[in-house]
Amino acid sequence: MNEAIFTIFAAWAALAAAAISPGPNMVAVASRGLGSGRGSALLVAFGIALGGFGWAMLTALGFGTLFETFPVLLRVLGVVGGLYLGWLGYKGWRAAVTGAPGEITPQKGEGTWRDVRYGLVVTATNPKVALLWASLSTFVGGQTTSLSLLILFACGSSLILFAIYGGYGLLFSVGGIRQLYVRFQKASEAVFGTIFGMIGIGMILRSVRGSL
Template identity: 30%
Template sequence: MESINLYLPGILLAYVAFLMAIASPGPNILAVMGTSMSVGRSSGIALALGVASGSFTWAVLTVLGLSALLAAYANALIAIKILGGLYLFWLAYKSFRSAMSRHDIEARELAGGRRTPFGYLARGYIIQMTNPKAALAWIAIISLGMKEGAPIWVGASIVLGTFILSIIIHVVYALAFSTPVMVHVYGRARRVIQGTLGAVFTFAGLKLLTSRT
C-alpha cells in the first residue's frame, strides 16, 4: 500500500497531462474531426482507433527507453526531467498564444481520397507515429509518473491507463464532431479551453522540474 501511495500522485499527474494534451487540437485530433464531419462517424472512429494505437506504441517505446536509460545511467533522470519540463512550458506557451489568437480551429478531410475503414485505421496510426513532437510529449508525460527506481508496474499503469483514455477520448471526438455544429461550439470555447490548458501545462512543467526524485 505504501508503494502505491508513493507513485500514485505521479501516475495521476501523467494521466492529467495526457488528457490536457488531447484536449489541445493537434494534427491527429483535427484529422479525426475533419474525417468524421466529411466522411462519416465510422471512418472517424477508425481513424481515431489508429491514432490511439499510435499513442500506445509511443508510450511503450518511451517507457522501455526511459527504463533502460535510467538503469544504465541514474543521473539521466535529471536531463530527462529538464527536457520534459521545458517541453511542457513550450506547450503552455502555445496554449496561451492560441487563447489570444482570433483564428478558429480548421478541421479538414484528409488528402488522398476516401479509404476503407482499415485504410483510415492505418492512416491514423501513421499520423501519430510520424508526428515529430510525439516523442517529446511522451517523454514529458512518462517523466511525470516515473521516479528513480520505480517498479515496472508504474510504467505499465501509465501505458495502459493512457491507452484506455486515448481510445475513449479519440472515439468521443469522432462521435461528437460528426456534425459541424460541434466544431462551432468548440471554436467558441477555444480561448477558455486553451487558457486553461496553458495553466495546467505550466503547473505540470514546474512540478516536473522541482520534483526531487
C-alpha cells in the same frame, strides 16, 4: 504482485487524467472530427493508441533508467513541453483576437493508413506525452517484471487512450457540436488557448522548481 497491480492502476489513472486535459493529441482528433467526421477522427485516435502502446512498452522496459541517471533530462522535457503548450495557447488567443486560423481547425481525412499514421506521429512527437511517460517510467518500470504484466500495462494504456481520444473524436464529429464550434470559434479558441497556456506554465514552473 498486488503492489505491481496497484502501481499499474495508479499509472493508468495518471494517464487518463493527462489524456483528458487538452493537448496536441486532442487537437489532432478534434480537427479531424470537425473536418471529416467520426471515421477519420477515430482512425487518428487509433494511431494515438498505437503510439501509446509503444510508449507504454518503453516505460515498462526501463525507460525510466535514463531519467534516473540523468534527472536533468526530465526537467528539460518539462520546460520544452511547457513552452510548446504556451505556443499553442498564444496561437489560440491570436486566433480569437485577430480571426487568424487557430490550432483546432477542420482538417480533411487523408485515408485509412495516413490517418492512423498521423495520430501515431502526433503522439510520438508530443512533448507533453513524452514528459508524462518519462514521469511514469520512474516508478512503473520496476513493477512490470513479467511478460504478462508488461502486456497488461501496454494494452490497458492503449485502450484508455483510444477510449478518451475516440470520445473526443465522436464529440467533435457530432453535427450540433460542429455547428456550435464554428459559431463560437473565437470564444472556443480563447478558452483552449487559456487552458493550453495554463498547463504550459504549470509544467515550466514544476520543472524549474525541481531544479532549485
